[in-house]
Ligand SMILES: Cc1cc2nc3c(=O)[nH]c(=O)nc-3n(C[C@H](O)[C@H](O)[C@H](O)COP(=O)(O)O)c2cc1C
Ligand SMILES: [Fe+2]
């Protein structure tokens with residue numbers, strides 16, 4: 001697929017994988033994007049998941065016929081992008097791998113490849129004849145060896161996983177030509193909002209811990225006149241550059257938009273009832289929100305919305321003197337992602353001594369969250385009047 005004068009898309013859609021990185025559901029599949037830059041010499045930027053190797057090589061041949069690929073640029077070593085490296089070398093035996101020093105032992109370790117590797121440093125360039133590629137180190141976005149490749153003449157940033165989304169892409173890969181999230185959608189004309197959701201879910205679960213390195217990378221690259229972002233997952237951004245860059249900026253500063261992410265779990269429905277009562281209050285008051293059952297859903301969706309909204313309301317019954325395990329697991333993920341700048345409120349049912357609400361508050365305080373209330377711990381059943389969610393909603397909504 002032609003992207004521009006010198007750039008070709010040779011990536012693949014994966015509709016088979018249901019769980020990415022062994023953890024994250026893929027309701028719309030995922031794409032592994034790879035690109036050719038065709039100058040006097042030809043460079044391939046990243047590869048694809050090895051199961052799709054044959055299709056990948058076919059895509060390359062369709063674009064360049066019998067020409068050889070001179071360079072393989074390795075921006076990132078995670079196997080979803082590097083595992084076709086051996087296949088690429090067997091098809092193009094003279095190919096020179098271009099990467100940075102941190103990737104070299106990873107290439108040897110994963111694939112036993114130690115020869116014909118050219119190591120580049122931050123700011124160095126490779127001349128393909130008519131096309132100049134400059135390499136920018138962006139460590140910990142989201143592995144230590146990650147770098148981005150800048151194609152000077154066409155203002156194109158090969159950004160690796162940054163600005164990527166879950167979801168296979170139907171039709172043209174470029175957002176400017178109607179890239180579509182794969183799958184049955186209620187409003188395919190609004191596919192960008194789905195991509196934005198999947199970008200936020202990708203970011204919060206995979207990159208979320210690395211807000212500072214992402215900020216550093218964005219500062220470093222901020223002077224580049226970017227006309228196109230070619231990420232390794234999801235659409236090529238041409239129309240929405242501003243939106244995806246500002247989304248990344250906001251997420252990596254841990255800044256939430258106004259709204260509430262309710263996360264709860266419940267054994268006998270009492271904490272669930274309180275969660276639904278809070279939800280009803282938010283609906284009544286027209287506040288944006290999301291609600292997630294931590295025991296029934298994959299937590300990636302709850303993390304997505306915890307990163308999206310500025311307020312977290314967490315409900316847990318007391319369980320053997322502690323927070324109910326699914327909610328504890330959710331909170332552990334919040335701690336390990338280093339989420340910041342949130343307003344927080346806890347609630348939950350107990351029968352004899354309780355403890356879950358106090359422990360949730362402690363965790364939130366350790367994270368520097370602002371407690372909006374003491375929380376609402378109630379003995380046995382939730383009942384309006386006996387314990388009123390509207391008071392918690394008042395606290396949640398105070399500005
Ligand atoms: C296995 C188990 C352990 C529990 N441990 C405690 C506890 O340590 N302290 C307490 O006050 N209540 C404890 N409870 C009681 C629950 O907190 C109580 O039933 C609560 O109403 C459950 O809320 P839910 O309906 O949202 O699940 C326990 C209940 C179960 C089933
Ligand atoms: Fe990755």
Ligand SMILES: [Fe+2]
Pocket residue numbers: 078080081161232233
């Ligand atoms: Fe990736």
